[in-house]
Amino acid sequence: MSEITYKPGHEPHPRETRRIFRNIDRVGYTPSIESFLEDGGYEALKKALAMEPAAVIDEVKKSGLRGRGGAGFPTGVKWTFIPRGNTKPVYLVCNCDESEPGTFKDRFIVHQDPHQLIEGMVIACYAVQAHYAIIYMREEFPEAAKIVREALEEAEKNGFVGKNIQGTGYDLKIILHRGAGAYICGEETGLINSIEGVRPYPRIKPPFFPAAIGLYGCPTIVNNVESLCQVRQVLLRGGEAYASEGAQRSPGTRIIGVSGDVKKPGYYEIISGSITYGELLYDLCGGPKEGRKFKAIIPGGASAKVMRCDEVLTGRNPDGSVRKMSIFGVPMDLDSIAAHGSMSGSGGVIVMDDSRSMPEMLRNLNRFFAWESCGQCTPCREGNPWMLKLSTRICEGKASPEDVDLLKSVADNICGRTVCAFGEACSWPVQAFTTKFREEFLALTKPINAFKPHNPESAEARKYMTRED
Amino acid sequence: MIELTDDICALAKDVPSPGEKFYPVFEPTPELAAEAHGYVTMYPEGREQSAVLPIIHMVQEKFGFISARSIPWIAEMCKSTPIHVAGIVSFYPGIRRKCPGKWHIRVCHTIACAMSGGEDLLKFICGKIGVKPEEMTEAEPMAVSADGLWSIEAVECLAHCGFGPNVMVNDTLYSQVTPEKIDEVLEDYRRRD
Numbered sequence: 001m002s003e004i005t006y007k008p009g010h011e012p013h014p015r016e017t018r019r020i021f022r023n024i025d026r027v028g029y030t031p032s033i034e035s036f037l038e039d040g041g042y043e044a045l046k047k048a049l050a051m052e053p054a055a056v057i058d059e060v061k062k063s064g065l066r067g068r069g070g071a072g073f074p075t076g077v078k079w080t081f082i083p084r085g086n087t088k089p090v091y092l093v094c095n096c097d098e099s100e101p102g103t104f105k106d107r108f109i110v111h112q113d114p115h116q117l118i119e120g121m122v123i124a125c126y127a128v129q130a131h132y133a134i135i136y137m138r139e140e141f142p143e144a145a146k147i148v149r150e151a152l153e154e155a156e157k158n159g160f161v162g163k164n165i166q167g168t169g170y171d172l173k174i175i176l177h178r179g180a181g182a183y184i185c186g187e188e189t190g191l192i193n194s195i196e197g198v199r200p201y202p203r204i205k206p207p208f209f210p211a212a213i214g215l216y217g218c219p220t221i222v223n224n225v226e227s228l229c230q231v232r233q234v235l236l237r238g239g240e241a242y243a244s245e246g247a248q249r250s251p252g253t254r255i256i257g258v259s260g261d262v263k264k265p266g267y268y269e270i271i272s273g274s275i276t277y278g279e280l281l282y283d284l285c286g287g288p289k290e291g292r293k294f295k296a297i298i299p300g301g302a303s304a305k306v307m308r309c310d311e312v313l314t315g316r317n318p319d320g321s322v323r324k325m326s327i328f329g330v331p332m333d334l335d336s337i338a339a340h341g342s343m344s345g346s347g348g349v350i351v352m353d354d355s356r357s358m359p360e361m362l363r364n365l366n367r368f369f370a371w372e373s374c375g376q377c378t379p380c381r382e383g384n385p386w387m388l389k390l391s392t393r394i395c396e397g398k399a400s401p402e403d404v405d406l407l408k409s410v411a412d413n414i415c416g417r418t419v420c421a422f423g424e425a426c427s428w429p430v431q432a433f434t435t436k437f438r439e440e441f442l443a444l445t446k447p448i449n450a451f452k453p454h455n456p457e458s459a460e461a462r463k464y465m466t467r468e469d
Numbered sequence: 470m471i472e473l474t475d476d477i478c479a480l481a482k483d484v485p486s487p488g489e490k491f492y493p494v495f496e497p498t499p500e501l502a503a504e505a506h507g508y509v510t511m512y513p514e515g516r517e518q519s520a521v522l523p524i525i526h527m528v529q530e531k532f533g534f535i536s537a538r539s540i541p542w543i544a545e546m547c548k549s550t551p552i553h554v555a556g557i558v559s560f561y562p563g564i565r566r567k568c569p570g571k572w573h574i575r576v577c578h579t580i581a582c583a584m585s586g587g588e589d590l591l592k593f594i595c596g597k598i599g600v601k602p603e604e605m606t607e608a609e610p611m612a613v614s615a616d617g618l619w620s621i622e623a624v625e626c627l628a629h630c631g632f633g634p635n636v637m638v639n640d641t642l643y644s645q646v647t648p649e650k651i652d653e654v655l656e657d658y659r660r661r662d
Contacts, residue, residue, distance in 0.1 A: 089513075101579045101626045132513065139526075139563040140575075140627050142640040175511045177519075178526055181563025183625065197518035197547065199560050216516060259581035259630035266631045302580060348630065350581055364580045368625050371562075 013268065013284045019253045020116070020229045021269045024108045031147050033154040036115035042160050044235035048123045049168050056127035060231060062239030064251045068105075069095055069186075069224035070301060070345040071421075072250065072334045075231065079128050079221060081211035088218040092125045092133040093195070096225045097179055097186040099138055101302035101368060102348030105255040105267060106225040110137065110144040114151035118174065120228035122160060123235055125172050128221055133174045136191050139181045148176055183372035187420045188222040189214075190374065201376040202420035224346075226255060247273030247333030254347055256332065258285050261292065261353035270332065277337075278328025281351060292353040296437070297327055299337050300345025302365055303425030305432035306358075313340050342432070358437040359444055362429060363391040369426035377418040383410050384426055391430075394444050404441045408434045483537050484609075486568040487617035492533035497542045501531075505546040517548040521557055525564055534565040562610070562624070570613050570620035572658050574598070575637040578623045581630035585645075590634050591623055593648050597655055618659075 010025035012018050023029045023039060033041070048056050061076030082090060094117065098106040109117055117135075125133050137145055152174055156162040163171050177195055184190045187202045192215045194200035207213055214220025223231075230252055234242045243251050254272045258265045263286030270280075277297065281287065288294050294309045307327045315325050315336075330336050337344045352361060370384035390407040393399040411427035411434075418424075434441055508523040524546050528539050535543075535558050541551045558564050574594060578587040595602045595612075598619035604612035605623060613620040627635045632644040636651060643654055 098628045099626055102581060102630050104628045104630050107628050138628070139561075140624075140637070143642075178522065179563070180522060180525070180561035181624070182561050194522070195519055196516070197521040197549070197557070198553075199556055216513065257631055259633065260584050350630070352584070356584070361580060361584075364578075364583050368579050371625055374560075 015275060015279070015284060016269050017253055017271050017274075018269050019233055020226060020255060021108065021267065023113045023116075024267075025112070029112070031112055031114050031151060033115055033151070033158060036113070037158075041115055042119055042158075044232045045119050045122050045160060046166060048126055048235050049166055049170065053127050053129055056123065056235070059239040060127065060234050063234040063242035064249070065227070065230050065234055065242065066250050066334060067224055068226035068230065068254070068346065070100065070343075072344075075223065075227050078211060078223075079124075081209065082128060082219040082221070083212055086219055089132065090128050090130040091215045091218055091220040092121065092128060092130040093188075093191065093215065093220060093222045094121055094133070094135045094225060094228055095186065095188065095191060095222055096135055096137045096141075096144075097191060098225070098346075099183045099186050100346050100348060101365075102257065102259055102298065102350045103301050103346040104257045104259075105347060107141065107144070108267065109225055109229060110141065110148055114144075114148045115155065116229050116232060117148075117225055118151060118155050118161065120230070120232040121174060122165065122172060124221070124223060124228055124231050125174075126170060130221070131171050131173065133172060134195060134215075135174065135176045136179060136185070136195060137176060138179045138185070145176060145178055152176065182374070183368075184374040184420075184422065187422065190420065191222065192220060199374075201374055202422070204419050246271045247331070247335070250334040254332065254344075256280065256347045256349055258349045258351065260349075260351035261289055261294075261356070262351050263287055263289060273331045273333035273336070276329055276331050277349075278326075280332060280349070281328070285351075288353050292355060294351060295354045295356060296352045296358065298348075298350040298352075298429075299327075300343045301348040302350070302368065303428055304345050305342040305428050306436060307340070307342055307432075308436050311436070357395075358433055358440045359391060359395050362433040363388070363395050365429045366391045366426075369422075373422065373426070377423065379414045379417045380423050380426065383414040386410055387426075387430055394441055397444055399445045401442055401445045403445065404434055404438065407441075484567040486534075486613050486620075487615055488533065488568040488570040488613050488620055490617055491571040492568060493531070495528065495532045495536045495539040495542075497539075501527075502546065505543075509547060517546075518553075520547045521549060521554060525554075525558065529565060533568045565611065567609070567611060568613070569611060571618050572620075572638055573611075574619060574621045575624045575627070576621065577625070577627045577629075577633065577635045579626040579630075582627075582633035582635055585633040587634035590636070590646060590648065590651065591621075594621060594636070594651060594655075597652070 005027045007025045007027055029035050057076055057079050065075045066072045067075050096106055121133055159166055161174055179185045185194045185200050188210050189203035189208055190200040210220040210222050245251055250272050252272055253269050256268045268284050297307050298304055309327055312324050314322055317323050334344050366388040370388040373380045373384045375381040387410050390403055411430035414423045415427040505524045508520040509517050512519040524543050540554050544551045544554045576591045592602050598614045600612045600614050600621055611620050611622040629635045629644055634646050636643045636646045
């Protein structure tokens with residue numbers, strides 16, 4: 001890949017392996033079909049069209065590809081959930097509602113390399129024999145919507161989308177549907193309701209597993225943007241070759257988005273499991289900012305449980321012996337971090353250094369979830385504003401020590417009592433923050449804080465009464 | 470044709486906004502209906518209701534916001550009911566029931582952007598365009614400046630977390646925004662008219 005030149009400041013780190021992001025920030029590369037064809041575009045599609053649809057599914061199953069939207073469900077297995085003997089039309093929806101705080105990978109694909117996504121989509125549609133597919137794009141990507149619409153037109157002109165694709169008699173229509181700024185539309189059944197033109201309340205599973213009863217009551221496959229791009233890689237490299245690379249149970253490359261307190265935040269594409277969190281943060285991201293130390297990491301988007309950097313974890317060496325390590329020793333694949341009680345989710349790593357107040361961070365997340373709760377289930381609708389009130393009270397120094405326990409108990413009572421995974425997404429951060437950084441929360445409830453001024457007037461009046469504790 | 474009677478319009482009263490002078494008043498025309506029909510035909514037969522979001526986006530782009538008068542028209546276009554459309558409009562944060570300013574600013578204040586200074590930036594921009602941060606409430610997240618040129622809103626995650634703080638002005642995203650940089654950007658927009 002030595003012939004590829006990247007824009008200055010965007011060169012990949014030597015430990016990266018750029019596959020999906022091969023053409024991101026590349027000099028002279030445009031979102032047009034010419035650029036893509038020059039780079040060997042639509043070859044994987046031609047390969048797929050020469051195969052039987054069932055063989056394409058088998059290839060993806062063999063590859064062990066796991067969905068990149070956050071849950072990590074095997075993509076090929078998901079495709080086989082379409083009921084046998086199904087006579088209804090099958091739909092495929094691409095989930096481009098990237099809205100998990102900390103995640104910013106799909107944005108680059110749809111802005112800079114949309115044909116990659118379209119090719120992956122056509123392959124996936126052919127595999128599940130869908131003739132109608134939708135790209136659900138979030139409202140905050142208005143420019144990407146234009147780019148993808150143009151790309152779809154180009155693809156249709158070149159016979160990669162539309163009627164009789166590449167002379168095989170296979171028809172496929174792809175449309176672009178824009179959301180309107182709701183986080184809940186990233187949940188697959190909420191997304192389906194949004195496309196149907198009703199309020200995007202998630203549906204209860206069972207019975208509404210999209211692969212069985214999805215869009216318009218028909219079998220529907222919902223895949224993330226990166227997952228569909230990975231499908232293209234599977235076809236290019238072959239299922240077995242794909243499976244042999246990276247972590248055994250989550251093969252392939254992964255795009256990691258790092259944000260927060262590191263020297264070089266940004267996106268990094270790595271072979272799954274090939275580096276640890278420590279290597280990512282110290283080597284690829286250049287370590288903490290001057291004079292700071294890492295304090296905590298949220299390893300997989302805002303809803304993943306936070307990890308303390310000084311936490312002692314037990315891992316296993318390849319020979320089976322037990323070893324002690326910190327979060328920095330955990331390899332970056334889906335299962336390793338899950339074994340330590342958090343998740344790698346959609347690959348958004350948020351890093352906090354010792355200048356951050358954890359209650360303040362939690363308050364920010366509580367506000368996000370309180371704002372984005374769709375309001376369908378009572379525990380989530382009522383619980384999130386309640387948690388926001390509690391964490392705000394703690395941050396303002398007006399809370400009692402019991403409030404910290406109350407905050408956690410509210411989270412415990414939301415978790416598992418809602419229709420969709422939002423209940424877990426909003427309560428996991430609260431549970432992890434209040435347990436792992438309990439002393440910080442309790443410190444804010446000390447009586448001395450009650451004397452802390454709450455507004456400028458009282459600050460003046462009490463300037464001789466307060467002291468920093 | 471559903472008539473635009475007073476009781477339907479009373480379903481939701483429009484909130485007056487200084488930004489209105491920069492956008493045309495909603496008027497259903499045959500051209501508009503043809504465009505809406507184009508969106509309806511994107512979806513499978515008998516699924517006209519799916520076009521409700523695309524039509525809402527079209528109306529919002531052209532007229533700035535979803536006025537009470539436009540709701541029955543949107544309902545008619547996608548073979549739905551005004552109350553259903555009103556339910557959709559009230560759900561999504563990205564759909565406005567109040568006219569924005571000529572330039573609509575969205576400042577991200579979710580965790581990563583907040584860590585890189587999004588909250589202070591929000592206050593700074595409010596000061597620049599002459600809006601009090603207190604005007605942005607949960608019930609009315611968007612504040613419009615008195616001259617109608619600007620509106621501002623604090624939004625959740627714009628999906629560019631590594632390069633915060635992020636600000637969107639109309640359809641354009643600005644990353645790693647500093648007070649000096651946003652000063653230039655706003656000045657640039659001011660000069661455009």
